[in-house]
Amino acid sequence: MGRQAVRLVGLVAAAALAAAGCAAEQKAAGGGGSGGTPGVTATAIRVGGVLTKTSASGYSTKDAEIGARARFERANGAGGVHGRKIEFVGAEDDNQDAAKGDAAAKKLVQKDKVFALVPVHGPNFGGAAFLEQQGVPWFGWATGPQWCGTRTGFGYNGCLAPKPGAGSQTWWGNQMAELLGGSEGRTVYVQTTDSSGSKYGGKTISQSFEAAGFKVVGINSGLPAAAPPPDWLPYVNKIMTSDGGKAPDLVVSIIAGTKFNVGLYSALKKAGYEGLLSDATSYDAAILKDQATAQALEGVIAAPMFEPFESDAPEIAQLKADVEKVAPGTVLTQHLAIGYWSADIFLKVLEQTGKDLTRERFLATANGSFAYENAGFGRIQYPRDHNEPNGCGALVKLEGGTFKVAKNMKCFDNVPLK
Amino acid sequence: MSELVGYIVSGLVTGAVFAVMASGLTLSYAATGVFNFAHGAVGFLAALLFFELNVGFGLPAWLAGLIAVTVFSPLLGYVLHRAMFRGLAQAGETAQIVGTIGLTIALPALGLWIVDLVAEPLGLPRADATSLPRGLGPYPPVNVTVAGVTLDSDQLLTFVFAVLAAAGLWAFMRHTPYGLRMRASVDRRRLATLRGIDADASSAMAWILGSTLAGLAGVLAVPTLGLDSTAFTVMLFVSATAAVFGRLRSIPVTFAAGLGLGVVQNLVAGYADFAEDVTGLRTAVPVILLFAGLILLNRSGERVAGSAAEDAPPPDYLADLPMWRRRLPWVVGLTLLLGWTLTRPADDFYVSVVAQGLVLALIFCSFVVVTGIGGMVNLAQASFASMAALTCGWAFSAGLPFPVAIVLGVLGATAVGVLVALPALRLGGRILTLATLALALLADQVLFQVDAFSNGTIGWQLPAIGLGFADTTDPRVRVVLLLALIGLVGLLVRNLERSASGRAILAVRSAPAAATTSGVSAPRTKIMLFALASGIAGLGGVLFASFKGSVTATDLPALAGFVWLAVVVLQGVRRIGGAVLGGLIAAIFPELLATWHVSAHVGAILFGTGGMILAKHPDGVLAQMAEARYRRRRRRLERARAAEIQAEAASNGAGPPPGGRDTAAGVPAGARGTAAADAASPVGAAVEAGEDSAGRGALFRLENVVAGYGDVTVLRGVDLSVRPGEVVALLGANGAGKSTTCAVAAGDLPVTAGRVLLDGVDVTSWPAHRRAREGVLLAPEGRGVFPGLTVEENLRTWLPDPDPVYERMPQLAERRRIAAGALSGGEQQLLTLAPALIRPPRVLIADEPSLGLAPLVAERVFEVFAELRERGVALLLVEEKATSALELADRVAFMSLGRVIWTGPRTEVDETRLTAAYLGVSR
Secondary structure, three states, X not given: OOHHHXXXXXXXXXXXXXXXXXXXXXXXXXXXXXXXXXXXXXXXXXXXXXEOOOOOOOOOOOHXXXXXXXXXXXXXXXXXXXXXXXXXXXXXXXXXXXXXXHHHHHHHHHHOOOOEEEEEEOOOOXXXXXXXXXXXXXXXXXXXXXXXXXXXXXXXXXXXXXXXXXXXXXXXXXXXXXXXXXXXXXXXEEEEEOOHHHHHHHHHHHHHHHHOOOEEEEEEEEEOOOOOOOOOHHHHHHHHOOEOOEOOOEEEEOOOOHHHHHHHHHHHHHOOOOOEEEEOOOOOHHHHOOHHHHHHHOOOEEOOOOOOOOOOOHHHHHHHHHHHHHOOOOOOOHHHHHHHHHHHHHHHHHHHHOOOOOHHHHHHHHHOOEEEEEOOOEEEEEOHHHOOEOOEEEEEEEEOOEEEEEXXXXXXXXXXXX | OOHHHHHHHHHHHHXXXXXXXXXXXXXXXXXXXXXXXXXXXXXXXXXXXXXXXXXXXXXXXXXXXXXXXXXXXXXXXXXXXXXXXXXXXXXXXXXXXXXXXXXHHHHHHHHXXXXXXXXXXXXXXXXXXXXXXXXXXXOOOOEEEEOOEEEXXXXXXXXXXXXXXXXXXXXXXXXXXXXXXXXXXXXXXHHHHHOOOOHHHHHHHHHHHHHHHHHHHHHHHHHHHXXXXXXXXXXXXXXXXXXXHXXXXXXXXXXXXXXXXXXXXXXXXXXXXXXXXXXXXXXXXXXXXXXXXXXXXOOOOOOOOOOOHHHOOOOOOOOOOOHHHHHHHHHXXXXXXXXXXXXXXXXXXXXXXXXXXXXXXXXXXXXXXXXXXXXXXXXXXXXXXXXXXXXXXHHHHOOXXXXXXXXXXXXXXXXHHHHHHHHHOOOOHHXXXXXXXXXXXXXXXXXXXXXXXXXOOOOEEXXXXXXXXXXXXXXXXXXXXXXXXXXXXXXXXXXXXXXXXXXXXXXXXXXXXXXXXXXXXXXXXXXXXXXXXXXXXXXXXXXXXXXXXXXXXXXXXXXHHHHHHHHHHHHOOOOHHHHHHHHHHHHHHHHHHHHOOOOXXXXXXXXXXXXXXXXHOXXXXXXXXXXXHHHHHHHHHHHHHHHHHHHHHHHHHHOOOOOOOOOOOOXXXXXXXXXXXXXOOOXXXXXXXXXXXXXXXXXXXXXXXXXXXXXXXXXXXXXXXXXXXXXXXXXXXXXXXXXXXXXHHHOOOOOXXXXXXXXXXXXXOOOHHHHHHOOEEEEOOOOOOOOOOEHHHHHHXXXXXXXXXXXXXXXXXXXXXXXXXXXXXXXXXXXXXXXXXXXXXXXEEEEOOOOOOOHHHHHHHHHHHHHHHHOOOEEEEEEOOHHHHHHHOOEEEEEEOOEEEEXXXXXXXXXXXXXXXXXXXXX
């Protein structure tokens, strides 16, 4: 390298150092500032959401927008909260891309001047650091660690990615034990994919089943993370011999994606598996439309984290009526329920904050031993549930091509995550 | 039946899909030289159509499959060929790679967008993760037990179709004229056109076939993969591994490797439990194999460096402008940007978007270094940025001061860059690109999955950067800081280009062998480039993370590098300006689309289809603007210059050339030495006379032809004519323009001015293959055979039935199954000319036919020419060695410095004239 070039490289490095500065401390910018609370007028509160509406993998949470809108419309129909109507500007699409999620959050706060982000629902949401730094509240499904330990991120059923030592759910195992009439002597096999996120899920869920008294005979994380394997034989062989050469009583799949689960279950059935199957994502009415999928999933016990739509609880009847009003004929989905209940909790906090609304006061209310119970999602307590899940869930079973409530929503005590 | 056999049988079945996909990849690469990264995307589109036809419109699966595979896929292949691949084949390697990568983004987005648009009105199912495509077989699938392994009907069908496709492909390539033409074009494209094979049509055929295979693989794979375009891209990488094991040439080996991959994946899944602790290792098995295959099998002998001579930098179109005028647009732009930024409030959204764009611009500057200057396409840039950000976060959370953490991050990326550079030392072009891709995926799937390094899915928190008086939580500060850093990088790049190392880089890039012999260390230069580029990308990555406040392993996925590269190269990768523009566009454009409520798919389509622009303008939009300005003025100049040369050719001839008063143009040199014209006539008259007398009998004529390569004019007004049954010998010293004359005559090189006439018809605009079909055959310099084809196949490229050749030349009959490349030089020359004996062309142009032949063999070659003359063929014989040509010739033309300086009957050629022509003392 020429001498001049060397000098320049040095210069750039020096500039980087200088840029980093001697004092690299971070100033808390704070949200409101002078000139009133952003997004709040005497008659309206503006909110908007960030969802993964489209993504390369096809995963989409766009229905959460309908759910939130339905809940806000009902609140507005009842005169709003303390005389202010909710002005819902809709949801941005983050394409399951962290950087785009960050940009979307900035756009909502800086350009659209929203008061809070509701609903936020994307597996890869990237705006957490910005919102926390700006003190902007955000409500949604806290599946990722970016939600946890914040003061502004409110998961509708708590933080689902607790750190080791924090509380971890036991409801799935306990509900299953109640459904089966006891866990004594029953064996469980947990299947995850080969990524650190899925492995983490495998850890918390096998702990849930152990806490409920099941014997976990295997946790396998061999499935390729990128795409379903073209051949399930090796994975199925492992499962079929995991319980001392026999098949286990229950296989729990921690894989998002119907294609994965349908593939796994079909292959298991092909190999003669007769035990139970359970997962978190198969509770989806769209699945039933397809005959082969419904057949593959027949008998599966899905574990939604909200009261099933088939339930006769009045809260569910209300949800259905609200949705029917804003979007007649909508098929009810998991994401819709998440949007709806996130909006519901947001409204509850608004109501408790009172007439004098600023972000600081809102956060102070929400984080000052806020507790709220609802049959739709169980219960929620902040600040506790900033760090751990609310511990509630239900079970539905696919029987004869329709979903039936196996266990209604119920809450159990968390245990510390190992 | 043991478990192991089960895994193998079952693995072969699933490997069939890889095999089909990889065969298409190899086929289109071998036939056109373009490695199609979008091969998986084509499969995805076919699968999408199949799904919508089958599930949406309710067509039976077999019909939907038939339409998707045999109607839609070939059509798509043809359209892509016309719109893009045809241009890309000539556009240089960088543009090829980026163009097809752009398609990988654009095609799935296009399909999904169309489905989005029509789903509602037509009541079609949407194509997302909830869609459940079915297979080609019975629905639901039926289980069958084969050799103790339970397979379902879809798996069996997949295997059967793969075998049928392989057999069909083999039969097509070996036993049809189309296959033969395609293989001939692959073997020697230029020669194929000279034999009347439309190489363009062969490429179209290759793309149609390749696309059909991709479509078939897509339809077969969709029941297991689902409609997930990422999954199809992953499948492409696996298939690329198979293709690499087939060395991107052999379809049978590729096919076998595809089957093998299926087995290997099963064995790893079944037995490699020890790998469980390393997250991602088993997912990454195909990637690891890809990397190993690239390193072991592709120690390319011919192309050593990440460098291609045809990828030479374009001329500086603005060189004639004063410095201030060149910089003016940038200075104005920068001033406007700064002025606007500083007048906005601190929490302004658009300023933060611009800041984001500038972060990307800084990262993109690394492309300028490695691709723009170094000529190597690196797909791992996003991984470098990610690496630096994660290292910085890790160091900072370990308690180190932030500035130290930043430096560590940048150093970490630099170190990885050097590691990546190591394979680059011996790989070149696409192979290097694939290797960087493999490393990027490996980083994503294994390295960034290490919890201790990336802190799981939580990632690391990073503070803002404080400058003492302000910090980067204010986007305005970010904009100013980034502009300063980009300016520094710009200076660095400029100095690098002008320094000794810059010249070394250029030397290594354009001629690696020459550079090495001149003592320039190619490895050192390349390592330095990679280190510098990854350092810049690393700095960008750290800033990206710091401005965002946190970094996780998934923030900058490897696939983001695809989009980045497409955006930068589209703007122009050779200048920092292109990187800055690219960064700003990448950040601002999606925001604008969102504001206008346009689907995000549209953005992806627009970014991706940039590849089509690249096919025409490989140096990007910025260079394109300068070039357009240059061309407008240039076109006028060029026309004027060509006319000037033509006029000069005429007037120069007016003076009496030494060695005789004969003139350049067609002095009516009658056959067999019946010289006629008044040797003293001035040129103007001679040309007219030529038109009157020689022109009358001439079958083939060049008229005042001006032609050359790029800015170099070689032919400066050539007039030449040949009559049926006449041999014209074109003689001249090395560099006189003889071979260029041949190329122009055969249509291999376009003319700038002048005409080419065949039997009175103006054929100037005809391409080479059309001229060949009309009877103008060029036997090019060196041997005019396809070395990779057998003797029989070589003959078949010109003759429908080669048997008469065997009767005349028994020694060729004995070797009909041998590859032509294995014949001796003499046999090769006979093989070149033999077809002409059986099916004589109207005009035969032979360029140095006796070069490198033993005297006895050369004699036989000249016997062939004599026979052809008897049969009425017009022969133009180009020779550097005059003696034997003179024996045969009826008429002789001497060339010097791009002009025919004397034409006349052989009888008038004497020692003086010869000496004058060869020693160049004629003028």
